[in-house]
Amino acid sequence: MGIRNCVDFEIGVPNVSTLMELGQILNDLKPFDDQTCRSIIRDIEEKTGSNSLNVGIKTIVTNLYASQKDEDPAGTFADAMIEAISYNNPAEL
Secondary structure, three states: OOOHOOOOOOOOOOEEEEEEHHHHHHHOOOOOOOOHHHHHHHHHHHHHHOOEEEEOOOHHEEEEEHOOOOOOHHHHHEEEEEEHHHHOOOOOO
8 A cells, every 4th residue: 555545544643743754755755866855945934934834745746746747747736735725724824
């Protein structure tokens, strides 16, 4: 069973709370090369002005899979994450 199927079950998992945690997830899943992952993290931090995420792992995995179909998967993933962050942390943005 792949990771995408696993997150469809109701399992209590805390939200990913920091960009450092997101970086570790990207490092573990390897959807992009290391330089691209660092660029994504920098882009998110610059656009949100924060290091906090408060985003669920299912959202992250869904955004990763959806972004792979785009012409610019890294940019699409970063934008989707920024949108998720702003939805979950409206007072911070």
